[in-house]
Amino acid sequence: MNPTFDVIVIGAGPGGYIAAIRCAQLGLKTACIDAWSNEQGSPAPGGTCTNVGCIPSKALLQSSEHFESASQHLGEHGVEVKGVSLNLAKMLSRKNEVVSQNNQGILYLFKKNKVSFFHGTGAFEASTEGLYNVVVTPKGAIAQPQTLSARHVIVATGSKARELDLAPFDEERILSNDGALRMTEVPKKLTLIGSGVIGLEMGSVWRRLGAEVTVLEGLPEFLGAVDEQVAKEAFKLLTQQGLKIELGVKVQSVSQSAKGVKVVYTNAQGEDVSLVSSQLIVSIGRIPNTQGLGAERVGLALDERGAVVVDELCRTSLPQVWAVGDVVRGPMLAHKAEEEGVAVAERIAGQHGHVNFRTIPWVIYTSPEIAWVGQTEQQLKAASTPYRSGVFPFMANGRARALGDTRGFVKVLAHRDSDEVLGVHIIGPSASELIAEAVMAMEFKASSEDIARICHAHPSLSEATKEAALAVDKRALNF
Numbered sequence: 001m002n003p004t005f006d007v008i009v010i011g012a013g014p015g016g017y018i019a020a021i022r023c024a025q026l027g028l029k030t031a032c033i034d035a036w037s038n039e040q041g042s043p044a045p046g047g048t049c050t051n052v053g054c055i056p057s058k059a060l061l062q063s064s065e066h067f068e069s070a071s072q073h074l075g076e077h078g079v080e081v082k083g084v085s086l087n088l089a090k091m092l093s094r095k096n097e098v099v100s101q102n103n104q105g106i107l108y109l110f111k112k113n114k115v116s117f118f119h120g121t122g123a124f125e126a127s128t129e130g131l132y133n134v135v136v137t138p139k140g141a142i143a144q145p146q147t148l149s150a151r152h153v154i155v156a157t158g159s160k161a162r163e164l165d166l167a168p169f170d171e172e173r174i175l176s177n178d179g180a181l182r183m184t185e186v187p188k189k190l191t192l193i194g195s196g197v198i199g200l201e202m203g204s205v206w207r208r209l210g211a212e213v214t215v216l217e218g219l220p221e222f223l224g225a226v227d228e229q230v231a232k233e234a235f236k237l238l239t240q241q242g243l244k245i246e247l248g249v250k251v252q253s254v255s256q257s258a259k260g261v262k263v264v265y266t267n268a269q270g271e272d273v274s275l276v277s278s279q280l281i282v283s284i285g286r287i288p289n290t291q292g293l294g295a296e297r298v299g300l301a302l303d304e305r306g307a308v309v310v311d312e313l314c315r316t317s318l319p320q321v322w323a324v325g326d327v328v329r330g331p332m333l334a335h336k337a338e339e340e341g342v343a344v345a346e347r348i349a350g351q352h353g354h355v356n357f358r359t360i361p362w363v364i365y366t367s368p369e370i371a372w373v374g375q376t377e378q379q380l381k382a383a384s385t386p387y388r389s390g391v392f393p394f395m396a397n398g399r400a401r402a403l404g405d406t407r408g409f410v411k412v413l414a415h416r417d418s419d420e421v422l423g424v425h426i427i428g429p430s431a432s433e434l435i436a437e438a439v440m441a442m443e444f445k446a447s448s449e450d451i452a453r454i455c456h457a458h459p460s461l462s463e464a465t466k467e468a469a470l471a472v473d474k475r476a477l478n479f
C-alpha cells in the first residue's frame, strides 16, 4: 500500500512550504515534494524565491549598495575610506551562504512540524476512490520512484523565466534571473531586455559593481503599473545614477560573436541601433511551471499560458485539488503565494481562510526603494472615483536628512467623501518597511485622518507617512 497522507503539496517554494507547515499545524498528515537541488545535489527547498529570486537578489542588492556607499557616499559622513575594492567571489559566496541558511531553515521547519519531505519531481499518476496518487521521481537513478496517496493535493509548482524566442537562455552570455545572480566577473557592458522588477533590481546590482548598463523596454511608458508620479521620479533618479533606460524599443535580432552579444533594436524614434555587450539578461516576465506535472492524466484544467485554472478560493477543476502562488492567476509575489498557501490549508481543515487581493503590497528594491499598496492615481481617475491626494517629500523629514537620503516622497490617496485610504505610494529610503503601516491602515479601512492622528516616533521616516496623510487635508505641519 502507498504511503497515504491527508495532503500532498507539490513544490516547496513560499506557496508550497508555507501551505505544508500550516496544514501540519492544523493536524493534517502532510507530505511536501520538491525537486530543487543545490550544487551538491542535496535538497534545496524554498523554490525560486530562496534559490534564484527574492533572497539572493536582496543579498546582492545589499552588498552592492555597501560597495557603492563605501566608494561614493561614506565621505559625506566624515568616514574616509581609501582603496575600496571589490571581492566579487566573496560577495557571491556570502549570497550563496544566505541562500543555504534559508534552505536549511525550511528543512528544519519541516522536521519541527512533522511534514514528510520528499526530494524529487512530483507528478499526478491517477485518482481512485477519493484519493490522488502522486509519483515522486528522484533526480538521477539512485532511488526508485515512489507513489504517495492523499485526499487533497496542493499544486505549488511556481514559475520560470520567459525566454525571448530570438535569444534562448544559455546562462553564460544570455541569462535568466538564475545566471544574472551568479556572474563571476563584472561585465564591462551589460544589456537587459525588460525594465520590469527584475530588470531594475539586477540592473542596479551590476551597475553599482561597475558595469555600464542599458535596459531596453518594449513599452513606451516606464513602470506602467506604478503610480505615474512615482514612476516619473524613479525614472529620473535611476537614470541619474547611470542606468540607461530606453523605452518603446523593438528588439529585432540577438546574435553572438567573440566580442559578445549583439542586440539590434529599433528605438522609439524609428532608428535601428546595434548594441554589443558582454552579457544579456532577459527579464520579460515569467511563465507558470506545469510541465511534467501529469495534469493531463487526471484532467486538471490549465489555461492557454499553462497556468492551473483556479477560482477565487484556489480550487481547481478537480475536487480536493488546490493550486497557489505563481502557478495560478494574480501577481507573482512570494507573500501572495504564502497568503494563498495558508488560506488553502485552513480551507482544507474546514476553516475560512481569506486573502485580500486589494491590500497586497509591492516593493521594488532599487535605491531608493519603491513600494505601494492599493490603487494608483491613474486607476482612480479611470474609474472616476473622487479622491484627494497628500504628498510629503523626504527632503522635509528630519530622520531622512540625518541618514543622508532625502530622495523621494510618500503619497496618500483617500476617497474625497469618506476619506478612506485607497492607495499609498512611496519612493524613498526604507519604503519596503514603511509600506507595512499603509497595508495595515487599508486592511482596517482607515481614513487618512486616522493615520494623521496616530502618534509616530520622532525622528523617524514613518513621520513622512503621517505628514502625507495630513497633507490630504492640506495641513502638513513640516512642509
Ligand code: FAD
Residues within 6 Å of the ligand: 010, 011, 012, 013, 014, 015, 016, 033, 034, 035, 036, 045, 046, 047, 048, 049, 050, 052, 053, 054, 055, 057, 120, 121, 122, 123, 156, 157, 158, 159, 177, 198, 289, 292, 293, 324, 325, 326, 327, 332, 333, 334, 335, 336, 337
Ligand atoms: P516557486 O518559488 O517558483 O517554487 C516552486 C517550487 O516547486 C520550486 O522549488 C520548484 O523546483 C518546485 N517544483 C516545480 N514543479 C515541481 C514538480 N513537478 N515536482 C516537485 N517540485 C516541483 N517576490 C517577492 O515577493 N519579493 C521579491 O523581492 C522577489 N524577488 C524576486 C527576484 C527574482 C530574481 C525573481 C525571479 C523572483 C522574485 N520574486 C519576488 C517572485 C517570487 O520569487 C515568486 O513569486 C515566488 O517564488 C512564488 O512562489 P511559489 O511557491 O508559487 O513558486
Ligand code: NAI
Residues within 6 Å of the ligand: 164, 193, 194, 195, 196, 197, 198, 199, 201, 216, 217, 218, 219, 249, 251, 282, 283, 284, 285, 286, 331, 332, 333, 362, 363, 364, 365
Ligand atoms: P515584469 O513583468 O516585472 O517586467 C517585464 C518587462 O519586460 C515589462 O516592462 C514588459 O513590458 C517588458 N517586455 C516584455 N516583453 C518584451 C520584449 N520583447 N522586449 C522588450 N521589453 C519587453 O517581469 P520580470 O522583471 O521578468 O519579473 C517577473 C516577476 O517576478 C515580476 O512581475 C514580479 O512578479 C516578480 N519579481 C518581484 C520582485 C519584487 O517583488 N521585488 C523582484 C523581481 C521579480
